[in-house]
Amino acid sequence: MKKLLFLLMLSCSIIAFDQANAASAKIIGKVLDVNGKGAAGVKVSVEGQKITATTSKDGSFKLEGVTPGNVYLYATAPSKAYLDGETLKSVSVKGGATVSGVTIILSGRPSAAATYVGMKTCSGCHDANLSKSFDSTPHAAAHSRFVTEGTDHLIYKNMWPEPDGKYLPRDPQGKLLKVQDPLDGKGMVHLALCTKGNESNRQYLFKFYPEQKEGVSLTEADLDCSDKPADAIWIPVAGTIGGEGNWGEGYTDPNHKTPDRFPNFGEGKQRFLARIQDVPVIAKWMKDNNVSRKGQKQDYICFLPTYIMQDGTPRDSKALAKGEVGFPAFWQKSPKDWATPNNTLSRNCAGCHATGVTIQTKDFPGYKSVVTYWDYKDMNITCEHCHGPGSEHAKTSDKTKIIAPQYLTAKAGNELCGQCHGSHDGKSQNPMGIFKPPFDATYKDTLGHGFFVPGVYDLATFYFNFDKARVDR
Numbered sequence: 001m002k003k004l005l006f007l008l009m010l011s012c013s014i015i016a017f018d019q020a021n022a023a024s025a026k027i028i029g030k031v032l033d034v035n036g037k038g039a040a041g042v043k044v045s046v047e048g049q050k051i052t053a054t055t056s057k058d059g060s061f062k063l064e065g066v067t068p069g070n071v072y073l074y075a076t077a078p079s080k081a082y083l084d085g086e087t088l089k090s091v092s093v094k095g096g097a098t099v100s101g102v103t104i105i106l107s108g109r110p111s112a113a114a115t116y117v118g119m120k121t122c123s124g125c126h127d128a129n130l131s132k133s134f135d136s137t138p139h140a141a142a143h144s145r146f147v148t149e150g151t152d153h154l155i156y157k158n159m160w161p162e163p164d165g166k167y168l169p170r171d172p173q174g175k176l177l178k179v180q181d182p183l184d185g186k187g188m189v190h191l192a193l194c195t196k197g198n199e200s201n202r203q204y205l206f207k208f209y210p211e212q213k214e215g216v217s218l219t220e221a222d223l224d225c226s227d228k229p230a231d232a233i234w235i236p237v238a239g240t241i242g243g244e245g246n247w248g249e250g251y252t253d254p255n256h257k258t259p260d261r262f263p264n265f266g267e268g269k270q271r272f273l274a275r276i277q278d279v280p281v282i283a284k285w286m287k288d289n290n291v292s293r294k295g296q297k298q299d300y301i302c303f304l305p306t307y308i309m310q311d312g313t314p315r316d317s318k319a320l321a322k323g324e325v326g327f328p329a330f331w332q333k334s335p336k337d338w339a340t341p342n343n344t345l346s347r348n349c350a351g352c353h354a355t356g357v358t359i360q361t362k363d364f365p366g367y368k369s370v371v372t373y374w375d376y377k378d379m380n381i382t383c384e385h386c387h388g389p390g391s392e393h394a395k396t397s398d399k400t401k402i403i404a405p406q407y408l409t410a411k412a413g414n415e416l417c418g419q420c421h422g423s424h425d426g427k428s429q430n431p432m433g434i435f436k437p438p439f440d441a442t443y444k445d446t447l448g449h450g451f452f453v454p455g456v457y458d459l460a461t462f463y464f465n466f467d468k469a470r471v472d473r
Helices: 001-023 121-122 128-132 280-289 381-387 390-398 412-423
Strands: 025-033 043-046 050-052 061-065 069-071 073-076 091-093 098-105 145-151 176-180 188-196 203-208 233-236 240-244 267-275 307-308 328-331 358-366 367-375
Touching: 001 073, 001 240, 025 043, 025 073, 073 098, 091 098, 121 128, 176 240, 203 267, 233 240
Parallel strands: 025 098
Antiparallel strands: 025 061, 043 050, 043 073, 069 091, 145 240, 176 188, 188 203, 203 233, 240 267, 267 307, 307 328, 358 367
């Protein structure tokens, strides 16, 4: 009886095994590099299953025992000559079938010694039309014109006063706005927005009044754009950041004669940059702390205390409650602490608004990681922000020496954009909570100079709050 029961159980096990084996499937394919050459030693796995294979010398692989369904394959790079890859579309597998012809291409990658070379070098070999996509003109990608030195991209110029007029910013309560004193950074002072010069050579300026004695309050009648008082501080708008959204004809239509296209995303916001040497408290602080920026590229205080805000909502829209700002308006921006040595373009913006950035920082009493040196290859986003440092590729024309974003894994591809778009309120993990752009000092002496390189690094290590949502708004 026991023998009969054993034989019955054995028969059932064999039948079950044969059925499972008949239902399972095979996937046959190749893993190639960007030149079409087989990549050996690549571990290929079925995502969500415990099925793996390793590629042979010609890059071929065979996966057996694959559970039927729509599956994805992941290819783990065998060395730092490649980046990981995967099938970006699912592979449909039917029970008992063999799927062949599956190809995974692995992107190459620059070595740790590679450096940034700038878009001008890239354009020496690549199609000129690619460069035109990043040439900062109105029809180029907005990524290439987000930060503009000078006032060529100033939007809503008609909202600024004429040279004989004045504009007095107000706070959310409608009172005359008072902001941090740019002379010593301590008190709060009144300001006026002014212009000088003819239309073709116009200057846009912030006029800061001296701090008043206790008990003295200035009124609207006391504030203007005249040359008085003699100790007023004048700071010119030296650049703009933002304002490149979907609106009329943008800065090519400075008086906004072409109406907005609705629905739209508006300009969002445009902040005004000031040269660091034009802000007296910053210039004095640098001198007192032996910080010299001579011989470096121009750096900026990344926003003056008033900026343009617009969300695309028409002025008379019923969607706006009384006092809400949807139409273009001047609005306050950090009025109490805009003029500080750690509020610079190099520190707070360049990681996402310049390409090939290198910075050196130092801690000072009251301020952490103040930038003492910076350099970059291109202002705004150009080729190497997505393709990685290109010196080795430029020297050899070898496609395996540069990142090919189209072959990145879905995760790495998302992080390519997510490095700047995925965590607007992000703060660096190393140094902790300092840099808003993705930065990890662990890598400051290797590829990327501490800034994120897609496919090479894990973005989660560049933000300490990468997976946390804000709860204060």
